[in-house]
Amino acid sequence: MGYKIAVVGATGNVGREMLNTLAERNFPAEEVFALASSRSIGRTISYGDDDLIVQDAARFDFAQIDIALFAAGSTTAKNLAPKVAEAGCVVIDNSSYWRMEPGIPLIVPEVNGEALAGYAKKNIIANPNCSTIQMVMALKPLHNLQPIKRVIVSTYQAVSGAGRAAMDELFNQTRGIYVNDLPTKEQFTKQIAFNVIPHIDEFMDDGATREEWKMTAETRKILDPDIAVHATCVRVPVFVGHSEAINIEFEMPVTVEEARKALKAFPGVSVVDYRRDEGYVTPHEVAGEDNVFISRIRKDPSIPNALSLWCVGDNLRKGAALNAVQIAELLVSDYLPKK
Structure with missing residues (x-):
């Protein structure tokens, strides 16, 4: 006997990855339901060796379900959750x-799993932004060494973070350029093929984008409200895998060797850091990987007590689906009644 699980938004990139991850990790599920909007009713979708028939999320009886993984966007989350x-x-x-709702835990299990204890107040748990997740995975073991004062991060974010249509747009624009077709823009504000776009989500009054604000606010909620964070978020022509160049200022000195040792010991983090050609990790290499990968750890000589590093992760795995499934695993191991 196990838990009954529903995946809402099962036909999208992240929903499909949630189903794959549940199956791969042998989640203790008695039954799994694939749910989506009415236009997807009747479609089949893979779950391990089985095929699931997609049902209408709006008409589904959730009273029979123990855990629902939502991958259907903010409007569905607001109205249905x-x-x-x-x-x-x-x-x-x-x-x-x-x-950022008070009383809603915002969880990365390796970083602040203990905050899950308050989930029952509203029965809703939030999965952080993909770029925030991989950054706090890198920051947490270093913050344990010495308190972090300030973080400056530039992200290089894959188009899959904007959904399946965004991936199609990169593919179609790239193919079109080789046959002299003019690129059409529907998902992005500028051409994404052979280009980079310093604009993710909408602009705010202070000139930051909401994606940049998310990284700041979420890092403080998850890790430490006293950490100052300044982010520049950029969309790049990569299908899967976010990269981040992170500069970290500590209250006291941290050596490269101390940082490397702490990062290697932290669950869910892999260090590949050799000062030679190919001695670092790129997004192409992390597609399908669960861990966050760290390279290019080095001292920043421009200010006291600072290090820089390169951080790469699969935004559909640890940046979304895997983290959600890990939250579910922590729920069933420590909080929900055993079945």
């Missing part, structure tokens, strides 16, 4: 809607 939670089902939501 509270109803699901009231039915007694625990919601783990991948959208941005609930992340």
Whole structure:
């Protein structure tokens, strides 16, 4: 006997990856339901060796479900998640809607798993932004060494973070350029093929984008409210895998050797850091990998007590689906009644 699980938004990039991850990790599920909008009803979708028939999320009876993994966007999270939670089902939501809501835990299990203890207040748990997740995985073991004062991060984010249509746009623009077709823009504000776009999500009054604000606010909620964070988020023509150049200022000195040792010992982090050609990790190499990879660890001589590093992760795995499934695993191991 196991838990009954629903994946809402099962036909999207992250929803599919959630189903794959549940199957790969042998999650103790008695039954898994694939749910989506009405236009996807009746489609089949893979779950391990089985095929699931997609059902209508709006008409589904969630009272029979223990955990619902949401990968359907903020509007669905806003309208449907509270109803699901009231039915007694625990919601783990991948959208941005609930992340900064008071009383809603924002969880990266390796970093602040203990914060899950408050989940029952609203029965909703938030999955952080993909770029925030991989950054706090790098910051946490270093913050344990010496308190971090300030972080400056530039991200290089894959198009899969914007959904399947964004991946199609990169593919079609790239192919079109080789046959002299003019690129069409639908998902991005500028041509994404052979280009980079310093604009993710909408602009705010201070000139930052919401993606940059998310990294700041979420890092403080997850890790430490006293850490100052300044982010520049850039979309790059990569299908899967976010990269980040992170500069970290500590209150006291931290050596490269101390940082490397702490990062190597932290669960979910791999260090590949050799000062030679190919001695670092790129997004192409991490597609399908669960860990966050760290390279290029070095001292920043321009200010006291600072290090720089390169951080890469699969944004659909640890940046979304895997982290949500790990939250579910922590729920069933430490909080929900055993089945």
